[in-house]
Amino acid sequence: ATLLAVQLQELGCAAMALTGSQVGIITDENHGNAEIQAVEIKRIRQVLEAGIIPVICGFQGVTASGELTTLGRGGSDITAVAMAAALKLDSATIYTDVPAIKTADPKLVKGARPIYQLHYQEILEMAVEGARVIHPRAVERAMADDIRLVITSLTNGSTAPTEIGPRHSTGKGEGIIRAITHIIGINQYKFDLEPAKMAELLDEIATAGINLDLINLADTGHSFTVANTDTKIIDKILENRKIEAQRREDCSKISLIGVGIRGVSGLMNRIYKPLTAGNIPVYHTSDSYTQIALLVPQARLSEAVNCLHQVFFGEDDMS
Template identity: 40%
Template sequence: MRIVVQKFGGTSVATPEARKLVVERIIKAKEEGYSPVVVVSAIGRKGDPYATDTLLSLLDEANGYASKREKDLLISCGEIISAALIASLLAAKGYKAKAFTGGQAGIITDDNYGNAMIKEIKVDSLIDAIEDGYIPVVAGFQGITEKGDVTTLGRGGSDTTAAALGAALGAEWVDIFTDVEGIMTADPKMVKEARILETVSYQEVTEMAYNGARVIHPRAVEIAMQRNLPLRVRSTFSNSPGTLITCKPCWISEKLITGIAHIPHLAQVVIKVSQDRDEQEKIFETLAKAGINIDLINVFPDLKVFTVKEEEVEKTMGELRKVGITPQVTKGLTKVTIVGGGMLEVPGVMARLVKALKKENIEILQTSDSNSTISCLVRSEDAKKAITALHEEFEL
């Protein structure tokens, strides 16, 4: 069996016209001699009747009494509806198709409701369906615990479902179909000259995803990287070849920088501390216990600097004040990150970044870096100008 996994996002299944294109994509793979395994997201976006956020809004009248278990059970319904619908549309075209929930597809997870991790996949039911001539259509974003409770994999979880099934089934590749034609060098809303990347490494696209690029979930890329499973990000609505994600160029890149990602709506937290090590430890321990995620962390003997999402500022300040710490907070910031395997051990990249932003009179409030990234914190009103300047400086 030459298995390929095809994942279709919410916009790809949102309308009858889009669903027609989805069915055509699946049939084309079948006619080319492949055994397609299809993964689908919930229909549409917030406001559409069966979208995840719309289903969650039904719990508003519960006044916060719905447990995480019940939330997962509710929001798993959106993908199940999509799976049943696409399977029925394939049947209407004369193709045998069978819809599966995540649990029926053999996806076993832990019990971390809302952000479950896949523990194993028992593919027997899918293999049996393929051997019987069926096209399996799997509800993405979900699985079940060993006790049989429904779980969800977190936002973007249908990408994770597709990559995990591809790895478990020994697929030749996984296609992630969406409403864009591939992964771009920058957000086209920010940079009109942004272009589609033909090929990108697993490591580079993972960094781009974690730093704000929204095209594919980083967990899906990490799963694919473990098995050297090629991923393709393509558009449902065009015949563009999209972006191939693979081990090549594996940090050996013809370009210094591959792309630019950004995360808006951040706040910088600055804390002046004494030399008391217990007090310093208390800062991060307090935030961790409160479930507050921090980023862009710089630690000095008498100063701790990091960022949080703007929506968590009040909670962050409240938790720190409980332990006698009053932070200085600056809102309205954006993290801009250049990503590229080609910068590894290449001197002068930071100098070029600083020079490009200085030329545009953009103040850098904070930086951090790794082997393949350099991030800088700027004011949100400067973000578009900063991304454009860096896009030009590194000739993307």
């Protein structure tokens, strides 16, 4: 922030660098991953009214007792949206290293296309499911305060940015896939337990602070996935409980995202059929209003994502 303020001053602009505590960003006491509880905007209004550009340090704040805190990785996004909300602005622009959000990770899919409009729920799902374009809590705050988000780059050129808000129908109706994201480094556990023992297992896993995903508690068998970094803890818990489990390693989760996709006729077949034709195993599926998730071998991730991207973005521009 200080360097940017100096550069603005060298360009003839009145600018001032301010820390999170100086602008009144009040957080809880969860150091390293603090939540913003309030923004006291008296100081920043004084700076603005004096005709000075405030350059605020992102990802930091202060507790009510005066202790410095940080908001965690990507916390600058949260700072930007929180300031926009406190100043009652209509929008906040996030500058990243890409001119617009794309339909898939361009490192994995060379033909990934820019997306020019997204619904809050779609970008929130993308952020949670592996697309590191904006912090999920920044999206949640923007959605709560009805702040339009703009994702762009300083080197944007002629490419239009991505605008995020309460997107209306594109005219083609809802229920279309807007983006494909992925998460690597996942292990799946499969076993069969009595309901009471399964509940006890889930309690212990929760106490250990481990997040589970793709959970199946059907009477035909139980399964869940965890990040491979949590495998040792899960293995120890299962060993202590003398639970025999089948562990499937080196998996990836693919998420196809779009508002209103749950229950769309024929959509799952459009996803599953080409993967089957390519002999790509699908270990597990789940769906919600905004997401269809697939668990696949990590060794086939690139092939699977490119296959699905061709199905949904190969011809029509879905931006």
